[in-house]
Amino acid sequence: MEKxxxxxxxxxxxxxxxxxRNALFNKWKILTIVTIITVGAYFRMDYSPRKYGSDVTLSxxxxxxADSSLVNKDRPDGGIATTKAYLNTQYELLLSRDMFxxxxxxxxxxSCHLEQYAEPGTKGGFEFDPEKxxxxxxxxxxxxxxxxxxxxxxxxxxxxxxxxxxEFIKLKLREFQTxxxxxxxxxxxEVTRLKTILEQSEAELYAFRESxxxxxxxxxxxxxDADVQRLxxxxxxxxxxxxxxxxxxxxxxxxxxxxxxxxxxxxxxxLTDDATLEFLVMELSxxxxxxxxxxxxxxxxxxxxxxxxxxxxxxxxxIRTRIAVSSGGLDREIALADTSIRSIRRELSQLNxxxxxxDRKVSTLATLEQNVDINQEMYRSFxxxxxxxxxxxxxxxxxIKIVGKAFVNPHPASPNIEKNTVLAFVISMFMFVLYxxxxxxxxxxxxxxxxxxLTLDSEILGYLPNVKTKRSKMAYNGYNVEPGNIFxxxxxxxxxxxxxxxxxxxxxxxxxTSSISHEGKSxxxxxxxxxxxxxxxxxxxxxxxxxxxxxxxxxxxPGSHGLVNVLSKERGVAECxxxxxxxxxxxxxxGSYATTRGPKKDQVPHSRVEMLSVEKLKKLFExxxxxxxxxxxxxxxxxxxxxxxxxxxCATHVIYVVAAFQTPSKIVQHGFRELxxxxxxxxxxxxxxxxxxxxxxxxxxxxxxxxxx
Numbered sequence: 001m002e003k004x005x006x007x008x009x010x011x012x013x014x015x016x017x018x019x020x021r022n023a024l025f026n027k028w029k030i031l032t033i034v035t036i037i038t039v040g041a042y043f044r045m046d047y048s049p050r051k052y053g054s055d056v057t058l059s060x061x062x063x064x065x066a067d068s069s070l071v072n073k074d075r076p077d078g079g080i081a082t083t084k085a086y087l088n089t090q091y092e093l094l095l096s097r098d099m100f101x102x103x104x105x106x107x108x109x110x111s112c113h114l115e116q117y118a119e120p121g122t123k124g125g126f127e128f129d130p131e132k133x134x135x136x137x138x139x140x141x142x143x144x145x146x147x148x149x150x151x152x153x154x155x156x157x158x159x160x161x162x163x164x165x166x167e168f169i170k171l172k173l174r175e176f177q178t179x180x181x182x183x184x185x186x187x188x189x190e191v192t193r194l195k196t197i198l199e200q201s202e203a204e205l206y207a208f209r210e211s212x213x214x215x216x217x218x219x220x221x222x223x224x225d226a227d228v229q230r231l232x233x234x235x236x237x238x239x240x241x242x243x244x245x246x247x248x249x250x251x252x253x254x255x256x257x258x259x260x261x262x263x264x265x266x267x268x269x270x271l272t273d274d275a276t277l278e279f280l281v282m283e284l285s286x287x288x289x290x291x292x293x294x295x296x297x298x299x300x301x302x303x304x305x306x307x308x309x310x311x312x313x314x315x316x317x318x319i320r321t322r323i324a325v326s327s328g329g330l331d332r333e334i335a336l337a338d339t340s341i342r343s344i345r346r347e348l349s350q351l352n353x354x355x356x357x358x359d360r361k362v363s364t365l366a367t368l369e370q371n372v373d374i375n376q377e378m379y380r381s382f383x384x385x386x387x388x389x390x391x392x393x394x395x396x397x398x399x400i401k402i403v404g405k406a407f408v409n410p411h412p413a414s415p416n417i418e419k420n421t422v423l424a425f426v427i428s429m430f431m432f433v434l435y436x437x438x439x440x441x442x443x444x445x446x447x448x449x450x451x452x453x454l455t456l457d458s459e460i461l462g463y464l465p466n467v468k469t470k471r472s473k474m475a476y477n478g479y480n481v482e483p484g485n486i487f488x489x490x491x492x493x494x495x496x497x498x499x500x501x502x503x504x505x506x507x508x509x510x511x512x513t514s515s516i517s518h519e520g521k522s523x524x525x526x527x528x529x530x531x532x533x534x535x536x537x538x539x540x541x542x543x544x545x546x547x548x549x550x551x552x553x554x555x556x557x558p559g560s561h562g563l564v565n566v567l568s569k570e571r572g573v574a575e576c577x578x579x580x581x582x583x584x585x586x587x588x589x590x591g592s593y594a595t596t597r598g599p600k601k602d603q604v605p606h607s608r609v610e611m612l613s614v615e616k617l618k619k620l621f622e623x624x625x626x627x628x629x630x631x632x633x634x635x636x637x638x639x640x641x642x643x644x645x646x647x648x649x650c651a652t653h654v655i656y657v658v659a660a661f662q663t664p665s666k667i668v669q670h671g672f673r674e675l676x677x678x679x680x681x682x683x684x685x686x687x688x689x690x691x692x693x694x695x696x697x698x699x700x701x702x703x704x705x706x707x708x709x
Contacts, residue, residue: 022440023433030436034428041424045415051150053135053413054157056165057404058145060090090400091145094136094168134164144403154408161406172400187386194382198375205368214361227351235344242337249330276322284315452658452685455665456672461501461655461684462494464524466691475522475553479530480582487527494524494686495531501653501683507625510683511651513635513644515671519659520688522549525634528655533584536629539577541588543647544636545612551589554581564591567616573623586628612643617650638671645678653683660690 023030093099135148147168149161208214291308298305449460467476467487478487498510512528514521522544529540541563542550551562556578565571566588573588581587624631633651635644648654654675658668675682 016437019437019440023436025440026436030429030432033432034425037428038421038425042417042421045417045420048415049152050412051152051414052154052157052409052411053148053150054154054161054406054409055146055148055404056161056402056406057139058147058165058168058400059403060143060145060400090172091136091138094145094147099168099171133160146404148413149406150413154410158406158408165402165406169400169402183386190382190386191379194375194379198372198379201368201371201375205365205372208365208368212361212365214358214365216362216365228348228355231344231348231351235341235348238337238340238344242334242341245330245334245337249334280315280319280322284312284319287312287315449687451665452687455669456685458656458672458682459684460687461497462490462686463690464490464494464520464686464688466660466689475526475549476520477526477530477553478523479527480584488531491527491531494528495535497684498528498532498653498655505652507629507631508653509621509625509631509633509651510653510655511633511635511644511648512655512657513648513671514637514657514659515639515663515667516637517547519637519657519663521637521657522553522634524655524657524686524688525632526550526553529632530582530584532630532632533582537627538585538630538632539588539624539628540581540585541631541633542590543612543633543643545590545643546636546641548590550587550634554578554587556581556587556589559592560589562589562591566591566620567612573620585632612646614646614649617647621650638674639667645674645680648675648680649678651680654680656682656685657688658685660687662689 133150135150137146137148138144139146147161147164149157149164151157151160287308291305291312294302294304294308449463452458452460465487467478476487478485479491482488502508510528512521512525525540529538532538540550542548543563544550545564551560560578561571561576563576566573566576576588576591578587578589621631633647635647638644656668656671656675672682
């Protein structure tokens, strides 16, 4: 099975080009509609009431705003504004509703007694509407503001512009005076409040100094640091002494009363600085040495040994007595060291508490002094800044003045007929061109030969122009009726293209089908049969058993025998062929089943449809090829029914008819896939119903550019 080609999506540039071509094709329609709209807009403006304008220019300069919204009593700068902000504020004031309401009573009286100033619909007076009659615009990159008055009368416009400017100046003068009084009163209150705050802070500072006896916020830490250092050194010395005494006492407590080592007693003597104990230890050492020497010489009962023993015991007893005395002295010294340590620590704690108290007082004094400095600076700064504001308010009124007086302008300000007419033309032209461009881009039909080649991957056999007939449900038999017109020439070109396909095939069976109905396949079949009939013997078969378009177009009587009757073997081939249907070919109708309808309109009985089988058709075509050189079969559309695929399986050529500018490309692609899925080769495509004018617009070439002979 041959693999079908995937559908090719249109590129965005192609869609845009198609849209432009559609707009070009409808250019006269667009131009007509746009012209009507433009002419209508012109006459609508020409008959609309005229408005005359008169301008007055105000110069507004200054850096200090007297506007209540800018002088804020909560701002430290007292409400100072820049020149630009001041100008913007005055511009907003000119546009404000309050300004309009103030001007309204006087504006009504400008021309209430003058009939020529009256607006349409009023009785002898000028109906003032600020949104319609006043236009206020700033002059770019300057300090000027333009006030334009619009009226139906030029004199009224001049008077209204002058009146509006004068009223604004008066309003500002009154506002400046009111603002000066308000700022002066507010300044007096603020000065009193700030002075009271300053006096209170100074009184608090004086009272604190007198009560706490602290007169400087500078901290004197040198003396306190020396005392703390001295106490800490004394505490360290006492703690070291106590540690040494406790260690000595612990060492004394470890001496054995019965066996006293000379070395340990000597170390205790050196620690306690006891000369007597040290002498006794030395004496004990001598006696011990003498005793040991005598024991080596004499017996135990020798007088020398006994004497040394007595001396040794006496010396040892003296040492024990001295050690006991030293131990009691150590306890007293340890107690004294503990008392000294507690005393030093108490003094150190008192000194730290005194230091913290002084530090808190100094910090409080520094805070009070800082508050006094801040209040003094606020008081001084407020006095300086508010003095400049009060002085400036005295001459702000001179900064708003009229620099360009209003005059009578005889030319109307609106409507601007020339400008609005051009805008109407441009906008309407743009909208309608855009509409037709979008409409053309969204049109999914095939319009150009390249659409067929790229989308369907197939060649084009011919092009047939669109022909309007009175009988739209009948096939157009133009080749017989008008053999010399352009349609007939196109049919001859199609015949030539078909003859060049498979030149080695002598007996041809050509199947003509389309995607959907109303694409003109029956017209193509009828006229192609007539063209081929001039050079060979042709049989035209109406195989569209559901519609019978060819049978009706050739005026075949309903109920005549035809294809279905032959396939069902009810009649022979010779009985069903109509020889006088056309001078160029013979005709085989769909069959007599056509008068027998199914349960729905145009529904063919199921048994009749089943007669269209490949085997029966092949046998029939083999019989017919014995008498005819070319058999042309008009088949039903591919989409929806299977008749065309059955008949196409028996054909030597299949011609696919596509209605240009009508059939969506996706439906045509679907029909091609249906045929190729059955291994049916398509000889080519015939583009039918080509609108010549659209062809020129979409292809930039004339009718013959499509390839007609």
